[in-house]
Amino acid sequence: MMEAFFFLLFATMAAGGAIMMIASRNPVSSLMYLVLAFFALSGVFVMLDAHFLAAVQVIVYAGAIMVLFLFVIMLLNLGHREDIDMRGHLARLVALVAGSGLFAAVAALVFRGEQATLAGEESRLAVEAMIRSRGAVGALAEPLFTSYLVPFELTALLLLVAIVGAVVLARRRAP
Amino acid sequence: MILDFSSSLHIVWALLPEIVVAVTGLVVLMLDVFQRGSRSAPSAPWVGPLAITGLVGAVLANAWLLTLEVPAQNAQIAVDGFRIAMNFIVLGVAIFGLLYSFDWLNREGQFTGEFIFLVLMAVVGMMLLGGTRDLIVLFVAIELMSISVYVLTGYDRRSRRSAEAALKYFLMGAFASGFLLYGIALIFGSVGSTNLSLVTSEIALGTASNNPMLFAGVALLLVGFAFKVSAVPFHMWTPDAYEGAPTPVTGFMAAGVKAAGFAAIVRFITIELAPAAEFWEGIIWWLAMLTMIVPNLAALAQDDVKRMLAYSSIAHAGYLLVGVAADSPLGRSATLFYLAVYAAMTLGSFAIVYLVAGKGDVRSKLSDFRGLGWRRPLLGAAFVVFLLSLAGFPPTGGFIGKLYLLSAAVESGESVLAITLVLTSLISYYYYLRVIWKMYFEEAPESLPTPERPGLAFGFAASIGALALLVAGLFPGHGLRTASRAGEDLVPRAAVVAPGAAPSARPSGQDPAASRASSNVSEPER
Known part of the structure; x- marks a missing residue:
């Protein structure tokens, strides 16, 4: 019960942070949402007994790499509107097809209920x-x-x- | 001495040449930093000789590896004739590459210490590429080599072209590394190990056959390798990166990176993944075909000698792929022999281009070579040898190498590849001989400055290189025998005693149960 509660909490935070990250227009706040998603993800790792991964997630991703991103964004002053960067309808169409294809593949895997037994x-x-x-x-x-x-x-x-x-x-x- | 991989000290012995090179690099870097302090002064003149001494030490250590006996070949590091031969080639590239570079470093006023350090680190990566049997070591080695070479490509800070080339090379190289890593992950996923002795036995047991994940993994691994050796259609970055990079670095890249890439292809694809041959045979065949045809046609249109040589180096990747596609001991020996010859002639010709181009690498057009043969007779003669060897004319090593590749291809029944090799070589005569024509049969105008006189190190390297090519062409017996021994002596198929070692059988470690039981060096989870 307790476990389910915490999992739902962390999972919602991670998914919500990820969605807000791509939805927010300001690059700096979008970065902050990504940090939130990373923290929540490390909570999920702790629940899976992957303590090392959890620590690395916070130290390396949320700490080092995100700070680096923040510096780059602030130094390069990338505060302009991002839809200028996406050129043409074709690129959007390709992105839509690729994205939904990936989504369909992942969904198919989940619904078929196959466990990924990678290393046996x-x-x-x-x-x-x-x-x-x-x-x-x-x-x-x-x-x-x-x-x-x-x-x-x-x-x-x-x-x-x-x-x-x-x-x-x-x-x-x-x- | 008998090598036993259960002791970590013996891993040090097995890696001795690499360790010598790495330590030399660190020593050069540290001494250079301490000597210069915080001043922005040029490096001391002794860093170059120090690095060459270290590399010669590594050559000796590598020769010492020949005396080792290795009973169980299932570790991350292979100790076999192929690795030792590749180490000799790569160390030779490093020594000659550095000897050729000193003049450039002085002329352009570049930092020597860091240059040597980066070259030596790239060499460590190259040596391990030909010597490892583990996918993780492979990846780290390929990155060590690539990152050093990216930086070397952009080493000339004042040149826009150099920066542009470095960025292009870096982006494409990072892309290729992504492919490689994904391929490694998929192979690991389908087999459950990164140690290739286990991967091979799993595939041979049939547990992994008809596995789409393994197929995708092998294909992605091949894409990554094809990027590194610039095989068509993964060659797009090559002309720009080779043209923009400082010319001695281009020679080092074209010779060293390509040799290491081919070592990895031979070991990982044709040896370790031999049981999965139906996955990659067709791919290699088409890569070889395209890589011979496309760059040879493109080189015809170039009027810049440096860019022409860049295309020619892509074409040579195609000839080498013919040896790989032959997939036989003879093919591997031919690849090794041609790699050694190719390294000598490529390094030499790029070095002469930078000498002719003058300060700032400005004069590398075809017309800038007018009259070179009369103004600098020795330099011109050396360049003629290098160019004739690249074209594959009889009294040079390039001819013997191509003949060897042809015989390997014909023996394996790849006659279409053999015919293409001959035809594309004929095309290439035009653009190589055009340079020689300009050098001897066209007058240089007064406005064209005579290239400066090369330094002692350069002269030594160029004359040794040209002489070696002539010797390889006139008396190829010894080189061919060495290459054929090394091409046959590859774990896990090895049953050949390393030359110089006491005659004792080398168990190949193919039995999967035995190799699993005794593999203590690289088995994380079983």
Whole structure:
């Protein structure tokens, strides 16, 4: 009962935030609605026992990326009306067809009631057992530092390259 | 030494060449920062030699890999002849690319330290592309390579063309990465693992056959790779990005990124996804066909040598795809051999273009090459060798490489591809020979300045490159034998002993149960 209540609360907040985000005309307030949707979504993640995902959702998406978006919008002064950006009836038609096609596909999946068994049932059980024994963060950390050590360390290099690259490209002039 | 992937120290040994390159890059960056402090001063002259030393160290480490014995080949990192050969090619591209670039960096007054760092990081990504068997490592490696190269493309801050090229390349590259990642997700979804030794055995067991999700995943993976090697119809970004990028970077891109992309295609598509061959055979065939025809016709109309070479590099992707489409050990060996030859001639010709173009890369039109052969005889001779090799004329490595590709295609019954290769090469003679004609048979007007004299590093790289192409054309035996050994020695089919190692059988690890039981390096959830 309690669970259903909180799920409905978070789900309504997430869906409502998403709808308001595309409905609002001001880019800044539309961004704020997106942050609301992200927070609500992280609530749903907590209810699914995905604590790590919930924390990442708040820290990375709601925190870092949204602040970045906000800065970009404010610095670029994108306060004008957005319908100028959408060109032509053809583009709208394509967007309508693609959007309703995606909606139909998702709806078909939901109504057919098929569970997405991506990695197979036994691995799902293994993941659940692991989460029970050491929590979601521990279950994620262990493979990260053992089986996936190589890509993990490579990611460090990737981030360094991104930082150095940003500095190189943003520098005003050569020596 | 016997490599055992259950110990993390042995993962370090297996990755030693990559680690040497990465550490060199970090050392160069740190020393450069400390030496310059907060001053906006040029880098110290020793950063270049330091980087070259590190790369030579990586070459030695890579040669040392040949002595390793690897009993169980199911880890994320493959230790086989193919990876080692690809590492040699990529490291060669890096060494020669840097040697060619020093003159440009000095002439244009660009920062040297960051340039070297970005090149070395791109090289780490390229090496891992040819050496990994895990889709996650593949993705991180491809991003490491691509992001470094995007920045290098826009390295000339004062040039509008450079910025435009970087933006175009970045947008298209990010798009391609999206395709690649989605393909990886779909393959993971249909098979349940990112480790390709498991993916292969699952497909071979038949559990994943007739699976539309797997088909879509393979197709998207191929689209991502085709973007990276600029195969038609995914080549739209290439002429603009290659033309706008600083010319030494263009050479590095055309040689290195393409070699790494082909390494990934050979390993991931033709080896690991061999049981799913009916999914990709037709796609590769058409990619090869289109990539040979379209750019060769487009190159005919170019009057800018740099842009012409960009189209020619797309066309060479088509020739290389013929080797992939042959889908045989011979085809893979031919691809390897041609990649090595292609790297040498592409790097060399782009380097000469930037020398002729002068400060600011302004003179790269066909007419700017008039009289080059008489004004700078050595430079002209080297350029003739590179161009003849690109065209595929007999005394050069390019001829032997094309012959090898042709024999692989004919052996696999791909005669239509072989005929197309010959015909498109004939078309390409026109635009390569036109440059040579301008260099020797047309007088340069007084107003055209003589290209500056290249530095020592440039001269060394150009003469070694041109000599290597001639040697590969006149005495191809050794190179062909090495390529054919490396092309056959690919996990998981490997049953060949690495040259130099003690003669012991290499179990291929194809038995799915065994590989699942012993795979401790990359198995997250089972």
